Structures are given as structure tokens and as C-alpha cells.
Amino acid sequence: MFTESEKTKIENKLGNYKCPICGSFDKMFTEVPTHVISFPKGLSGYDFSKVSYIECLCVECLNCGHIRQFRLQTLLK
Numbered sequence: 001m002f003t004e005s006e007k008t009k010i011e012n013k014l015g016n017y018k019c020p021i022c023g024s025f026d027k028m029f030t031e032v033p034t035h036v037i038s039f040p041k042g043l044s045g046y047d048f049s050k051v052s053y054i055e056c057l058c059v060e061c062l063n064c065g066h067i068r069q070f071r072l073q074t075l076l077k
Helices: 004-014
Strands: 027-029 034-038 052-061 067-071
Touching (some): 004 027, 004 052
Antiparallel strands (some): 027 052, 034 052, 052 067
């Protein structure tokens, strides 16, 4: 769960965010971070023991359902 301070920073940066698909300002933020994950690929395939990830905030447009992710580290600066 995000702290009140984190929620305030997020709202200050994304409060006026407009959906790039439908133009709506109606949105919902996730209550916990989401993650973009990746695995390195070698000659023998993917190495699932070496995961890397980026912590994100997921924003859903409540009008059309479009979903975007924003890097949490940048939002919370």
C-alpha cells in the first residue's frame, strides 16, 4: 500500500492525466505497485532464475479501460 505522502506525490504528478485513447480524466490508480519483469535470454533460452523488474504505478481509464504504467521511482521523486 502507498503511504499518504506517496499518494500525494502521485496525485500531484498525475492528477490532470488525460487518457490518450478517449480523452477522459476519469481514472483509478492501483493501491500497490505493479511490476514490469524481464528475464535474460541466452543461447539455451530464458534464464528464469535471474529476474529483473521495474516498480510501477498502474493507471486505468474508467471510461475505456486503457491501462498505462508509470515508473514509480520517477513519480515519487
